[in-house]
Amino acid sequence: MKQKQKRKVRKGILSKLLSPILFVLSLVLAFQIYRLNILPVQYLLPILIVIVVLTLILLICSYTKTHRVWIRRFTTFMTVLLTIVYSVGNYYIYKTDELFARIDDLATKITNTISVRVMKNSSIKDADQLNGVKVGVCLSQDQTGTQKMLDSLQDKGVSVEQEDFDSLTSMTAALYDGQIDAMILNDAYLGLVHDTEPFTFITTDTKTVDQLIYYTDRTHQVEDSKDQVNVTQQPFSVLISGNDTYGSLSENSRSDVNMIVTVNPKTGVILMTSIPRDYYLEVDCPNQNGCLAGQMDKLTHTGIRGVETTEATLEKALGININYTVRVNFSSLVNLVDALGGIDIDVPEGMAVKTFYANETLEGVKEGRNHLEGERALAFARERHAYVDGDTQRVRNQQTVLRAIIDKITSPAILMNYGKFVDAIGGAFETDMPASQIKDLMRFQLARNPHWKFESYSLRGEGSTEYCAELGDYAYVTMPDEYSVEIARQKLQAVLNGKSADSIKDEQELAPAGAFSQEDTSEQDEEINQEEDFEDPYPVYENAPTYDEQIDEGLSAYENEDPLQYNSSNEEEAYNPNWSLDSESQQYPSYGE
Template sequence: MKKKRRLRKGLLAKLCSPLLVIFSLLLAFQIYKLNILPVKYLIPVVLVVVLLALILFLLSMFKTGRRGVRILVTILTVILTIVYGAGNYYIYKTDEMFAKIDDLTDKIANTETIRVMEGSPVSSLSDLNGKTIGLCTAQDAEGIPYMEKALEKDNVQYTKQDFASVIDLTAALYNGEIDAMIINDGFLGIIHDVEDFTFVTTSTKVIYSEVYYTPRPNVIQDSQDQVNVTKEPFTVLISGNDTYGSLGENSRSDVNMLVTVNPKSGEVLMTSIPRDYYVEVDCPEGVACAQGEMDKLTHTGLHGIETTEATIEKALGININYTVRVNFSSLVNLVDALGGIDVVVDKGLAVKTFYANETLEGVSEGKNHLEGERALAFARERHAYVDGDNQRVRNQQIVLRAIIDKITSPSILLNYGNFVDAIGGAFETDMPSSQMKDLIRYQLTVNPHWKFESCSLRGEGSTEYCAELGTAAYVAIPDEESVRIAREKIEAVLNGKSAESIQDPGASDPAGTIEQPEQDEETGLQDDTVYDPDDPYDSSAQYEDPYSPDLQESDSGYTDPYDPNDAGESQYYNPNWTLDDEQ
């Protein structure tokens, strides 16, 4: 009888210990395969993982004289089984993430979603049982099967309704003709351009999504300017496209930020360049663009990130080692996967509603928690600030820092699966995944204390001929002094010095930002207002005559920021914004 009782008391440990040994061997193999641990850590970690499991296995299988020891062995066996199981999951997801990043060199990441209206009670696939789901086979034949398979897996019975175009599909969802729609997020930019669906990304909500890959027509080659990222300084261009969905689509570069890293000194410099910077276009070999013509930087993205890279290198007289390209969907998905980010808004920089997305709540002074769409709107906002584009690039740097802080915080473990799924398809880069692993290994070995510094280029607003448009549009004429200072700051970091060693007198001067043209006293518009047909967000496009100097505020449908009786709106809006000014 006593023997049976003892057997029952040790039964849990006996059941878990074989599983623990299996988990330990699998974990040791995955740690070795992942190849991010330095050798001096790899061997001890693998030995400890396996030996702990074997010791507990032996203790659980043989008699232990004391009851306390037996209880301790059982507790440790259960805990380690859970820990090793979770460890296997995290490492598997991490390895999968690096594989996806490598895939993006020869494949395009596409995001397929099932969307419902924001106020819909539908929140999961199972809620679609008995509902009507719209789709557009003519424009989205590749992605639809992924969603249909997911619905079939959940045994969802639904009515299917096909539409001729994604615009018709969206209209049907808005009008209540269907309960949900299946769509590739790459079409959201097209839908966004239709006035009735300007805020499609926030008027609807995603209840299910999958990322799938298609062959890339032009394979991304590894950078030709590679360095040993653990020993040599390097510069990365982060370029943000103004599109949703697929990363394979070339589009205007809405964000252009240089990140210069010196692994030895621990210095990291973020240099932001206004999207409207008026520069000489430089085309890489084999790219058909307006070589030697003047245009704003954002248009170079239409010919690929390589053109943006070459143009910036020529304008600043620097060398860029690696490029990273993201888009709107990348940021939204990544921030949401992290459970949101926290940003601090300085005094006087509160925004009631975002110009880029009027359906979203703005930000208040102090700490703000932002989900994906609000983080995107915050990073794109400039019309709300007197400091205009300079504040926008500061906001972009704030968002980047907030993402880094969230990734490096312990809370990442709670959302790790979602995070690696999001980051695996969130960006494309010409930095080999082996070098990314080298950086992680360096971080674990040396654990440098990174010091972040920031710098923003400045300029003066003007209206000039843009080669890509074939007409004049708003641009920012570079302030050569700020270009020189930015170049010297980058060189300082590359040489192991602090960027702060290079003084920038204009950085603390609000007037040192991009200056806007004079304002017309009668109309409140800028004297040289020109409608920019390049800009799908140009609010002038809704008027019959975007060039008319007699355009009245009442025609616009927007609140007049100059009206003193307008509930204090002027504190949120830049009195210098122009109707044709791009977002």
Template sequence: MKKVSRKKPVNKGYRIFSIILTILLVLISFFTVFEIYSLNVLTPMLTVMVIVIFILIDAILALLLIFSAKRIVSKILFSILTIIVTVVFALGGFYMYQANSLLDDVTTVEGDIKNTVSLIVLDSSRYDELEDIDGEKVGVLKSIDAYGTEQTLDDIDTQGVNINTEEFDSIQAEVKALYNGDVEAIVLNETYRDSVTDLEDYSDFNSKTRVLYETVYYTDRVENEAKSVENITSHAFNILISGSDSRGGLAEVARSDVNMIVTVNPETGVILLTSIPRDYYVTTECDPAYGCQVGALDKLTHTGIHGVETTQATIENLLDIEINYTFRVNFTSVVGLVDALGGIDVNVAPGYAVDSFWTNPSYGVTEGVNHLNGEAALAYSRERYAYSEGDRQRVKNQQEVLMAIVKKAISPSMLVNYTSFMQALSGSFETNMSQNEISELIQNQLQNNPSWTFEQYSLDGTGSTEMCAELGNAAYVMIPDENTVQTAKEKIDTVLSGE
């Protein structure tokens, strides 16, 4: 009887699995390569090399997985290897996607500006609801934030509540009337709350009062166009870093409590940090459409109320310079960024140790190197009362915190905290620098690895009490020392020219 030869059955299950795994590897590879290309931080040659490497790896793994794996051991080995490579590629693609999303977020400034105006009563008052204030006398500001006051009064009227208003020329006079019982409540834009607590007689404003009713309205965001340089990797440029005192996000109107000009010369590798005290008494420059008082004297910090464009124009006028780009951050950004980096190190000079910061009593610093978490770094950069130099020392601390963040962010250790760092950056700041310009800077850093040298300078002045336009009354200011103003201009010009 003739024997019939039989071949071993083909493992169709493994063949299907290997094909599906190969397709998944190719798709993820394509996604990762696309994100790398979109990020545009590699040179064209390196981008081509990366694409070739991905193609070779995919081809080799496909051959091994589908055609070379004959025995059970080789099948398991090649399958595990392919899965590992697929996961690595997927993680790489996810990181690139995060970076692309971040650049898109920070360079696309959309949405309206949030304005919050409160109806404020004494904490000890008998009023619990808006209806309780019906028929009572309420203080309002005559010319300061007239639009916000109008929006609030209209809102209260639509609620069926009638009030009698009394106008005041200054915030101080309005608050004084509330404290003295001359009015039962006051209408105040939340932007001015810290301006009230800065006044010695009303430092207890937050604890002595409460918000009875809130009106929230939105205004159009003014487009802030950059004054771009021709080539950001070879031409020097100025950046304004404006630190908002808002803890509610960048979409809220707020003062500019940190004002720093960063002058960058990519050719010489020099970065100059020039800080301007928040209380600097300056002439306000802006488009009247922003609602500011053009030509009026006021604290620099108050220019932020009318947008970073107003702060930029005012500083340009003060220093007679051109600011090419703006970066706007808020206080919560510092906390998230520093924590995402795993903390930063600052070096405290002898005689500048602080047992407990006034801004946050839970933290302080000792002489020498201090490792700070986010909250500690924020307290360190905001503190002024603990130092005899006051605001002068605060701007130095702010410069040190910024340098520590930059150094940690470009260090190899950042790779360990990459995901948390990307998440912290998202929504933490906004800039009018384009995505292409940021990509070019990153590409230059990766390709040439320039060694940056940091220089610091701070403008100085003399303390005084002068009329502030945004407050409608006199307050502490710093009268500019014209010698330091001139020196700052010369230093900026020197870095820009590469001398």
């Protein structure tokens, strides 16, 4: 009889030990749910009541003597189960709260990296060997950073022979040609130089022998968003700007992806408007941040002056107010997609790609359903060379990736990878939308469960070669199609006014042209030469001078200051990149015409 009573006591001891722990976990969980402030009231109160009541019932049952075995076993089972559930719940809510804390805790500093670069085969290996050598500088592009590096060299006892240049490309050309031994360059401008075809491999053709990192203050971006609205009642627009960099978001860089997402919470319409990275626009900026306001440049270059400059430039071009901004980079997308366990996309017929030219080490996509991990999703979003439509198809791909990410986030599968997802998204983006408004949107989604209707539009344009202020030289750009711009304005306004963007028809919009055949790349190579990676300021004609001859001619003109070929006081007239074949004489105009 005594042995039987001991067994009964041992059978109930587990629930008695866990009950106090369960009670504490329930209180912590209830407090965290209340403080997180995401659940609508109609869900919050019942959930809190269920947690407290269920815990009290199990606590009473654990300490109440009973001879019914099934009650003791059920109590023990439920106590163990709820202890695990409450522990996991507390972890998820803690991670979620940590995420919102990161959103509001934006970096207050911008990282600036200034490097002294030499050719890869140079004998110069460190700053001490720069003493007495010719070093190129371009004060018109980054006077502050360049001067800081010159002062740093002087503090190290290094005296250099300074050679001034008017543009980054002319300075880089001088380094490649051996006219200078080194050059000082802000790393944020590497992408600009990379876009000029002779210097596509500047990061591997050159090496860094000295580097200076300094920080500049940045106003907290939440305070900068002056167009905040009630996101659950009023329509709003968000600029998604994707930097062409890996790693930290604390550095400014080119805005490689530019998409305006306009949301109307009352109608459930979400319009994604994509703008080509090379769109040639008048630059605008909201404050004195060094941007070249009023000058013409391609959109991607505005990112160097911060996402605020990109935002202001697009607001002026499209005649709208952008309420919020979200800034991401390459690492953001890779980490986020991997944390979600990959995304699924559908590739239409004729749009298959065997190999991504954006990353030739990765498998492309086939027609139909494709599962993409992080790096493949990034390559798919960046791909343009494989398509007849080039950059136009690339922005469609970016919209496809964004939709797939939203689908995965809003699916039950997110629970399996929630911890990884929160860790990834916490450092994946930077936004000036306050965390409180993001919570408002989440409560709105849970309470109303609106069926969002996604619509999309992509602005169009024609390739050209124009002077880019930030580069200080001529480069490939996309000249805006004014009809397309006007349609975009009307579509944006339609969504803001409670209508569907599809109610505005684009009579000139064409269907996707398809992908190039990768069996025969001759046509594709021609298309690549017309994209932004080929920024030759001279059109290519039969019997036209070679690129090397053009460079020699340009350098000679610069050195001789021939007013017919180069005149810095009247640069646009002296340097005419748009020379064309005379249809009557079939002769090429002289270089100065």
